[in-house]
Amino acid sequence: MGEVKVLPPEVRKLIAAGEVIERPANVVKELVENSLDAQAKSVYVETLQGGKRLIEVRDNGKGILKEDLPKVILEGATSKIEKAEDLFSVKTLGFRGEALSSIAEVSRITVTSRHFSQDRGYQLLARGGKAEYLREVAHPVGTTVVVEELFFNLPVRLKFLKSAKTERKHITETVVTYALANPQVAFTLIQEGKRVLELKPSSVEERILEIFKLEYPPFRVQAQNELGKAEIFYYTNFRSNKFFIFLNGRPIFNRELQTYLKNKLGYKTLAVLFLEIPPYLVDVNVHPRKEEVRFLQQRKVLNLLGKLFGEEKTPLPPLEMLKNSTETEYLQPPQFEILGQVEETLIVAYRKGFIYFFDQHLLDEVVNFALTGDETKACKSSIKAGDKLSKKQMEELLSRWEALGLPQICPHGRPIFFKISVGEILKKLGR
Ligand SMILES: Nc1ncnc2c1ncn2[C@@H]1O[C@H](COP(=O)(O)OP(=O)(O)OP(=O)(O)O)[C@@H](O)[C@H]1O
Ligand SMILES: [Mg+2]
Secondary structure: OOOOOOOHHHHHHHHHHHHHHHHHHHHHHHHHHHHHHHOOOOOEEEEEEHHHOOEEEEEEOOOOOOHHHHHOOOOOOOOOOHHHHHHHHHOOOOOOEEEEEEHHHOEEEEEEOOOOOOOOOEEEEEEEEEEEEEEOOOOOOOOEEEEEEOOOOOOHHHHHOOOOHHHHHHHHHHHHHHHHHHHHHHHHHHEEOOEEEEEOOOOHHHHHHHHHOOOOEEEEEEOOOOOEEEEEEOOOOOOEEEEEEEOOOOEOOOHHHHHHHHHHOOOOOOOOOOOOHHHHEEOOOOOOOOOEEOOOOOOHHHHHHHHHOOOOOOOOOHHHHHHHOOOOHOOOOOOEEEEEOOOOOOEEEOOOOEEEEEEEHHHHHHHOOOHHHHHHHHHHHOOOOOOOHHHHHHHHHHHHHHHHOOOOOOOOOOOOEEEEEEEHHHOOOOO
């Protein structure tokens, strides 16, 4: 007898399930994704003991047909793709047909649903992956999934779960993430009987404002290149740094993009980035929980991001954001501390260890050019050397320039500013 044994299917299934579902927040993620894939307009999430006791996700999506109900907890059961080629054009969040089967494998799951075409609801109960009953029950159109006794058959996993408080945090983060990507959907989150989130359908800006309780709306910038489109919402005066990246509506983690944003926007920024790139240029199937994606043309993705921040020699496209809003209150105060104006030509400002000397004319011109796309008009309508500026005006100029993503050169290719580090000045002074 050899030493290598092929594990029985039950054991293999349990191991695989443990990979997809590591903690309660992963269950929440999968259930919320299913609700969104079912075109729900409202998603309700409730948990007890950080999901260790109970996770309930209720939606008003299209529902599940009676005959499909017993299938949803089977491995590889999905309505979202049919053949291998479909993997290259996935538009739904789910496609593997393994989320519900994995959850069912390691818990007691109740799926109650009424399909929009049926006038009755049905309920399926399974424990440890085995269906116990399917019965008729009253239920509105949509689906409710209740997960209890999570990891009852994986005692080690259960032991490694963190405190209810920590698990709750992960769950909130998960719901917040999907709520950001789907502002048109209402979300409710109740934890230990407490209403943590209650979000009405709204725009992305309003949703960001509401979730993070910001004082003013985030900046909004859009860009596109031959690869696709990008839109970013950011707020540079946040309590910490927080970045959300969505690719074709799917939350993703990509270290390079994350680092890029951090370097670009600083460490006190909240940013929500939406990327739209044709699915065939992205491999979403590289991570067991689909969190990491691989771009087939990572450089072009970075180029696209660069465009958001004006990192290109070609003229900036007119920006919706500035066009729609000339009010100062829409803009955030600049990250720069204004030190003063010199010879009615230069604006001197301080930021993060550097002193900046801005050409006031070019600073205004680059913004006007972004708005009009017309060099001559931009030049004529801009502040000139010799114009005396108030502190408020200088702040506004810098805010607008920041909102454009800090372009470094004017339309004619001249640098907008010169900067010198305070360290260098001190060195010159023999310190
Ligand atoms: N809330 C829901 N509303 C309607 N249908 C649902 C819902 N949840 C699950 N389903 C149905 O059950 C099927 C199985 O769900 P499951 O999450 O296991 O797989 P998937 O979403 O297709 O793929 P993945 O494993 O990548 O999430 C889905 O394809 C869908 O047809
Ligand atoms: Mg799914």
